[in-house]
Amino acid sequence: MMIVRRQYLKSRLVCKVTFKLSAEIGNSAHQASLVGEFNDWDAGTNRMKKLKDDSFTITVDLEQGKEYQFRYLLDSIYWENASNADRYALTPFGDSENSVIII
Secondary structure: OEEEEEEEOOOOOEEEEEEEEOHHHHOOOOOEEEEEHHHOOOOOOOEOEEOOOOOEEEEEEEEOOOEEEEEEEEOOOEEEOOOOOOEEEEOOOOOOEEEEEEO
């Protein structure tokens, strides 16, 4: 469960960020979504692609100069955090933490 790559674009004030869930996680999940502030926490917006090795991946454009809270949602039930997030923040519910990426 990682943020794999950040590619800052010179022509636009966005960063292409690639997120990936490992095959260890993916082989037990049928679907995965990247859910966060950048998509209003909508699980249907950023569905991740399942690869042949059972990992999941997605690349999204995020505006530079901001930070975003996010999590992975597996099979519409299980929440996971990125193991290499820039930091973590308590959810509004106070019962868990969200991953944070700083762009």
